[in-house]
Amino acid sequence: MDFSSTPSFKGNDDVDRQLAKVQEQLYIQNAIRKLQIITDKCFEKCVTKPGTSLDSSQQKCTLFCMDRYTDTEKIVTESLTQRLQQHQ
Amino acid sequence: MDPRAQQMLARTLKSQEAAKQIELLTETCWDKCVGYPGNKIDSKTEYCIRNCVSRYVDTSYFIGQNVQQRAQQLASSRPESAFS
Numbered sequence: 547m548d549f550s551s552t553p554s555f556k557g558n559d560d561v562d563r564q565l566a567k568v569q570e571q572l573y574i575q576n577a578i579r580k581l582q583i584i585t586d587k588c589f590e591k592c593v594t595k596p597g598t599s600l601d602s603s604q605q606k607c608t609l610f611c612m613d614r615y616t617d618t619e620k621i622v623t624e625s626l627t628q629r630l631q632q633h634q
Numbered sequence: 635m636d637p638r639a640q641q642m643l644a645r646t647l648k649s650q651e652a653a654k655q656i657e658l659l660t661e662t663c664w665d666k667c668v669g670y671p672g673n674k675i676d677s678k679t680e681y682c683i684r685n686c687v688s689r690y691v692d693t694s695y696f697i698g699q700n701v702q703q704r705a706q707q708l709a710s711s712r713p714e715s716a717f718s
Binding site: 568572579580588613614619623629 | 635636638639642643646650653655656657659660661663664665667668670671672673674675680683684687688691
């Protein structure tokens with residue numbers, strides 16, 4: 547591969563690397579937090595009466611819940627973008 | 635820091651802020667609109683989520699305006715009453 551067109555000053559490289567690290571950290575943190583939130587929300591919805599095990603209906607509910615939470619996030623992102631564009 | 639890196643950092647922070655806002659709104663509107671999870675989001679629920687987001691933004695603007703008004707009232711009133 548040819549990288550000759552990319553400016554590669556030593557200082558810039560270092561800053562780029564630091565920034566990439568920050569972005570990666572944020573990405574991981576966000577993913578972990580999202581997992582925690584989904585666990586919290588789906589536990590609340592699906593495991594209303596905790597028994598001796600996670601029974602099949604609770605498992606089924608949890609699987610639906612995970613997907614519906616992601617759907618909700620998609621709808622929220624879309625509507626928020628639309629709404630904010632409207633105002634400006 | 636060079637301006638290019640500064641710009642990139644600013645963009646990263648801004649997108650993180652947006653991600654946080656979406657995260658918060660998703661939680662809020664999920665709690666308000668979504669019942670027992672089924673195999674899809676029905677149209678009624680979707681309608682509720684869309685309204686939830688829009689009204690949240692309205693509420694945020696409304697509160698912003700009100701706080702501004704109150705601050706102006708406070709600033710234009712007599713100085714001694716501003717602290718009473």
